[in-house]
Amino acid sequence: MPLKRRDLLTSLPVACVAGHIAPRAFGAVPPTSGTIRSDSGPFAVTLDTASQVLSSLSPRTAPDFDFAPKRRNGITAGDYALGDIDIRFRAGGAWLDVSTAFHRATVKALPATGDVLAAADLTPTLPAGCPLHVERRWIVAADTLILRFIVTNRSTAAVDIGGLGFAMPFDNVLTGRTLEQAHALASFADPYVGRDAGYLQVTRLNGQGPALLVLPEPGTPFETWMPIADGKAADGGAALLKDRTKRELTFEGFYRWMVASKGFADREWRGAEQWNEPTGFTLAPGETRSFGLRLALAPDIRSIERRLAAAGRPVVVGIPGYVLPTDLPADLFVKAGQPVSRINVSPPGAITVDAAPPAGGWMRYRLTGRTWGRARVTLHHGDGSRQTVHYTVIKPAREVAGDLGRFLFTRQWYEDPADRFGRSPAIMSYDRERDAIITQEKRVWIAGLSDEGGAGAWLAAIMKQLDNPVAAEIAKFERFHVEVIERHLQVGDGPEREGVRKSLFWYDPAHAAEYDPAIDWTTWASWKPERARSVVRSFNYVHVAAAQWVLYRLARNRVGLVTAHDWRWYLDRAARTAIAMSRLAPEYVKFGQMEGDVFVAILADLRHAGLTAPADALEADMRKRADLWSTETFPFGSEMPWDSTGQEEVYAWMRHFGDHTKADLTREVILGYDPLIPHWGYNGSARRYWDFLFAGKTARIERQLHHYGSSLNALPLFDSYRRDPADIHLLRVAYGGLMGSLTNVDRDGFGACAFHSNPDMMRFDAYSGDYGMSFFGHAIATASYLVQHPEFGWIGFGGTVTETGGRVTIAPKDSARTRIFIAPVKLWLVLEAGRFAAATFDPGSGAVTLTLEARDAYTPVARLVIEGEGYHLTGARAPERGAHVVALGDDETLIRLARA
Incomplete structure (x- = not known):
């Protein structure tokens, strides 16, 4: 069950790093107008004089760009800043939370000499009676900026630390910005929770360099990535410290780097399997510990691993990635300054690890998946540090597709002749927690077979047939197409019936007794009949066109699988659906559509079949859209305030019509959205954080792992790689997104919409939702x-x-x-x-x-x-x-x- 807002604790412990930097004159600019500035090192750094937290962090190679969030147009930059720490502690009683973020008293400045830009005693920011004494240092080095904390137990009793974290607020606040402004000014942060070898990468939305890397100093492991919830509250004397910047469609939220988290894992996150084993520690009376982070720059996204190696960080490269089908062993290449003394796997036996001959100066290990599910490989380096690499083991990919098909056509198969909405027979949305088809939902499209949250099940069902056809499954799907899509979902004045409705389920107050009284039918999402029957949403047309195209392909290239109509009928209907989209749903046609690659495929098949007239009509419609995109700096708008939905189709048509400059720009933006990280959940996982609101059971703003954007964004990257095979970065990111799509399918074949990455859940959502769009990308691209x-x-x-x-x-x-x-x-x-x-x-x-x-x-x-x-x-x-x-x-x- 999701936690209530007041239960989402957001204060974490503070950390300080050990180590010594030789003194030197760094040339700090004297405080002016309440700031401390330095133009030495890789950054132009500005600190607030009173609090000594970061207010600006601009790369000297890109002085017009700032990684730090700003307060603008009445939009808060957040209560938290880089330089804040949160600590959960107890001294014989209940856990208490303190943070430097919520009492902006002037800190006590300490002498700053040599490389130290600023130093402070943070006691004024902590509650009276706090047994912990915290100091902070900002240190400017030749190629890094160092943030260091020193935490001391100043009491006469031992203090347990159950949570300690550093606020990592970077400028991912898109609220109030145009698409052009967002891509020029904003950035996304993605974590590699690899303990001592972990790091945070912050990339610009436009995919251009430089990229910011946050690296741990010794004793500062990256244990977990914890969201800072919005709002502020108090409960039982323990301050639940939260940031006031509201999470919404244009703001994912801020996060913190957690060094220790056991105090949260034992309470708020109980029952959720964390990426790493949660830890805590005890400070004896008078004991001091240091923690620190180094901020460095990589020239561009593709050079992140090289920059890590240059900084002396252990680097791992998983080939082909971090999803392990049991019939496809993988290699893990390791480059580190110390030998690997031993390797552990958790759970034991989930993966076998065998040493292999080194290659190109890299240590090499062969990994074979044995036990289905998440697994953690821990490398113990010779210097005593530990590095975790995160895998998930799945069945052979072909078996996963088979399981998915069986689940969809049996447990998600709905047949009720009395259904008054015209939904029978159909492949319906599913609730895995209840193990039941969703026949009623206040977000009516989920039970209504359309929009992404409702069409996802039947789209997955037909896309599975593209390369893994089963005659009995196709026969069922054709029944669904004839009896539901042709008769009810597609509508029109003539026999063509080309319009696509938004939903075949709605709320009708005149029949209130037929609806579940436990559901709140008063929200905007409980569409009345007229709105549900509307055909003005272009995104719905793509799903229908894709289904008709697959049926065409099966009828044209196979024998005896498709019987309801011949190949010509299905290809003609796919083309009519695509062309009708521009005529009947013009408002959103100006945006790229998810699965839009299918329109390119339909056009090609029309040409191959000699159907010149519909091919010309379809191409003319698509050229109008492409001509518009060619005039836009970043043509990735959507019905949402901002979105990555359209990147796949925009890229496809730009290539088709020869606008390679715009296609290349689209590819680079995708790299800004899709990280390359040694972690199955984040590797190739396209940025998406709002679709749980529209298609998930646990509806909240949250970084979604392997939502459908992952596999769809893989399509342009694969195409770009085939054009330039020297750019293997493209292949690695694309393959991560492609295989991420299969991790959503459980052992029985249920496909979930996405994975909840917040540490209170750490599992796949219970709704099938919009998973079909993900499997579309997988089916089209797998190779x-x-x-x-x-x-x-x-x-x-x-x-x-x-x-x-x-x-x-x-x-x-x-x-x-x-x-x-x-x-x-x-x-x-x-x-x-x-x-x-x-x-x-x-x-x-x-x-x-x-x-x-x-x-x-x-x-x-x-x-x-x-x-x-x-x-x-x-x-x-x-x-x-x-x-x-x-x-x-x-x-x-x-x-x-x-x-x-």
Whole structure:
């Protein structure tokens, strides 16, 4: 159950770092107008004179940009600032919370000499009688800014520290800003909760450099990332300290770096499995401990790992990532100044770790997933420090897809001829906590089969069929399409019925007795019939068009799977739905649509089918949208105040129409939204924090891990990588988002909308919600990539790699096994029908041998699309609809590609 607002404690303990910086003259600017300034080191730093907390942090390489939040236009910059610490402590009684953020008394300045920019005794900011004495130092070094705290127990009794944290408020407040201002001025922070090797990365929304790195000094582990809740309250004498900046669609909230958190884990977070084992410590009378953080800059996002290594930090690189299907081992490359003395896995046996031959100066370990679920790998370095790397183990990807399909078509299958809303038969939204279909919800679309929160279930059901078709499942889906989509969800004056309704469920006061009285039907989200029947929301059209396109593909490329209509009908209907979007829902057509890549695919298939008139009409509509985007600095608007929904489609049409400058800009912004971090939950996880309000069971503002933006944003990154295989950063981020989509599927096949990252929950939401949009991205993009890395050698993403006799083979283990990219020769191979068993590449000649799986009852031939300069299929007929047709046998089929 979600915690009540008053129960979300937000004060944490303070930390101070040990270490010594040799004195030097740093050239601090004397206080002027209440500020302390320094232009030495990598930053232009401004502190408030009275409180000595940070008010400005500008990179000297980008003086017009500031990482610190500002008070502007009546919008608060927050009660918290960088330089504040929170401590939860007890001295024989109940836990008490203190913070330097809520009593801005003038601190007692201490002598500042040498490299010390400012030093202070923080006692005036703490409550009377507090047994802790805290001092703070700001130190300017050549390439870093150091924030250091010294905490002393000044009492005669031992003091237990159950929480200690540093406020990390950076300028992620988008309220009151235009999209252009937000992308130019704001930044996002993402944590690597890797204990002693952890760090925080702060990246600009526009994806440009520099990037800020917050690094721990010895004794300052990054244990967890804790939100600072909004509002202030008091409870039982323990101050529940919160920031007054209200969380909303334009503000995710501020966070704090937690060094210790056991006092929270034992109380507010009880029952939630934390990323790291929560710890606390005891200060004996008179004992002092120091904690500290170093702020450094990386020139750009792609150079973050290099900057970490240059700073002497242990760096790990997981290939292909941090999601471990049990049939696809992974490599962990480690570069550290100290040897790894031992490795622990929690829970024991979840992952086996075997040493492998080093590569390019990196230690190498082979990891194999054994037990389903989250797992933590702890590296014990020779200097006594501990580094945690966070994995999740899943079933083989193909099995995950199968489980998802079975769950959707059995437990989420709804059939009730008496349903007066016209929703039967259908694949409906699901509540995993109740293990029941959601037939009534105050957010009516969730039970109404449309908008993302209601269409997610049936969209996942059809996207699963694209590469993993099951005849019985497709038959059910066609029933749903004929009896629900064609008759009720799509509406219009003629037989085309092209408009798409917002919801097939609504609240009608005239039938109040039929609705659950336990539900509050008075909110804005309980749409009345007229609003639910509206066809003005463009985002709904994409889901329907995607379903119709998949049915076309199945009817065109397979035998006997689709029976309700022929391929031409489904392709025509997909095109009509896409074209109707601009005519019937013009308000939001100016924005990119989630899943918008499907429109590009529909256009291509219309061209291949020789359907020139609808192809021209569709392309003309899309060009109008693209022409508008080409005039916008950052064309990523949405129905929300700001959004990342449209990045995928904007990129796709910019590429299609040749605006590569705008496409590249879109790609770089995605990198600002999607971090590359040694953690399955954050790696490739696109920034999204409001959709629990619209599609989740626990509805709150919260950083969502692997919401549908993760897999959708992967699409442009994969495409960009195939254009430039030297930029492996793109592939790593994209693969993290792609595989993140599979982590949402539990052992039985239920797909959740996203993971709750706040430490009081740390689990997937109970609603299926908008997960289907996530699986759309996964189904469209999943592939195996064969890469020759300059340091690691031959590696695979999505498949196992072997080397024999100078040739390299990749055996796909992805969920589809229909796409392979051979990076050294930029060869992109796609099967519209059939499956790959393996691809063997000869680096000397460039020759490629493909092994195709045996035919099945629905796939007598394979259809192979070859995109690679100079490659051709030996002895083949001319392509048909852009693909080579290859007869399949009862055993595997070998085909060879030669290079001219």
